[in-house]
Amino acid sequence: MRSSIWRRSLKTFSIISLFLVIIVWKKCPCSVKKCELQATELRDSRDLHHLQNERKKALQETCKNTSLALNYVNAMKSMQISHKDKILYCGIAKVGCTFFKRLIYVLNSEKLYKSLFDITPNNIHGMHTALVSDLKEPNKSLVEINYKTFLFVRNPYKRLFSGYVDKIFTPQMYFLLKYGTYIIKKFRKNPSEKSLRCGHDVTFAEFISYVIDSVKTGNMANNHFTPMYLHCAPCEIHYDLIGHLETLQNDLQFLIKPERLKAVLPENLRMSSLRDELFDATDIAFRNLKSNQNCFSPYELLERIWHRLQIRGILNQKFSFPLTPEEAQTIKQDDFYKMLNTYLEKSQMNPSTVNNRHESINEAFSTVPLDILEKLQSVMEMDCKLFGYDTQPDFVFKAKNYVNKSFKYFNEINN
Numbered sequence: 001m002r003s004s005i006w007r008r009s010l011k012t013f014s015i016i017s018l019f020l021v022i023i024v025w026k027k028c029p030c031s032v033k034k035c036e037l038q039a040t041e042l043r044d045s046r047d048l049h050h051l052q053n054e055r056k057k058a059l060q061e062t063c064k065n066t067s068l069a070l071n072y073v074n075a076m077k078s079m080q081i082s083h084k085d086k087i088l089y090c091g092i093a094k095v096g097c098t099f100f101k102r103l104i105y106v107l108n109s110e111k112l113y114k115s116l117f118d119i120t121p122n123n124i125h126g127m128h129t130a131l132v133s134d135l136k137e138p139n140k141s142l143v144e145i146n147y148k149t150f151l152f153v154r155n156p157y158k159r160l161f162s163g164y165v166d167k168i169f170t171p172q173m174y175f176l177l178k179y180g181t182y183i184i185k186k187f188r189k190n191p192s193e194k195s196l197r198c199g200h201d202v203t204f205a206e207f208i209s210y211v212i213d214s215v216k217t218g219n220m221a222n223n224h225f226t227p228m229y230l231h232c233a234p235c236e237i238h239y240d241l242i243g244h245l246e247t248l249q250n251d252l253q254f255l256i257k258p259e260r261l262k263a264v265l266p267e268n269l270r271m272s273s274l275r276d277e278l279f280d281a282t283d284i285a286f287r288n289l290k291s292n293q294n295c296f297s298p299y300e301l302l303e304r305i306w307h308r309l310q311i312r313g314i315l316n317q318k319f320s321f322p323l324t325p326e327e328a329q330t331i332k333q334d335d336f337y338k339m340l341n342t343y344l345e346k347s348q349m350n351p352s353t354v355n356n357r358h359e360s361i362n363e364a365f366s367t368v369p370l371d372i373l374e375k376l377q378s379v380m381e382m383d384c385k386l387f388g389y390d391t392q393p394d395f396v397f398k399a400k401n402y403v404n405k406s407f408k409y410f411n412e413i414n415n
Contacts, residue, residue: 048254055242062385063235075233077133082107090151090232093224094159105129106264115266121280150241151232156383161361163224164207170308171288171301183210198295204364215379227383282337299328313357316347317407360409365399
């Protein structure tokens, strides 16, 4: 019912858009360039609606042919609200959820923020955003009926890689002591005493074996690593927007007015995001220095942070970690951040820096045996089909063909 209404609305919208484009060209009392811009904006808007229709159609077709029994009530209760924009957001870990929580918080706030990056990644997780579960009837039902719902997804294999880099490769002691030690004990033959105690050197192949096992058995599952479809009941909730992280800025315009976005996003979103990454990495490093239980020396921990930033395409691979073990012992948090920022600016002058992201993911997947990759495919398949991603991407199944043999991103893990 709802999908047929959507198709009729889309057809009507397309006809109106075409009519308006003609009006713009024939009667617009403005410069030719301005008329061209208005016509382009109308076409872009029509393209966004068409893209959303295609994504929803693919999801609905997959949902028809499967029997996913997911918790609609829990998904609705946990949605974040911006009353000013009349939107409800269902967050999925490792799909920009820190960005979206800040966005919703700032959009909904009475306080005037220059940018959502005024709130640090660590601080936002301690701040309460308005939730559907905070509401009482009849307001709750009115919100669920009248507000637009949205979620964002990303390539499932890249999401998994990101989870490994951020939670297992990066020295986050909570994850290493809980999940790293478990993975090594369960999936490694003849582990060292330090590996069993610290969980500090989990390989990507071991991590993938853990993910497959945790999804199939439920043992030691963590929402950063479980499939996306388990989080937001996509077959039960008819989302107004299914966003892809790969097309973030375009997709947001479908939902939030441009002037509202402009008020909370910095002019140079890319550089602001990169500096935000540096701040977050520095914060993680110095928080975990205090609690690393003799699993890392300061030099080892800070070098691991450096490599994380190279893997993410922020620092160029040609720059070796610049501190000595003695300097790592005494460097202050502010000075470490300033050092990273200096290398960020140098790195971003080199167009090849962005290639790090592709090279590092190829390196990681090239270490996973084919039989394990085939098992992983069965775990990833539902996400891929629901959200329109390739179930057998080359960067996973042909990764060995693309490995950079002159530089290793995970050298300290795989040696």
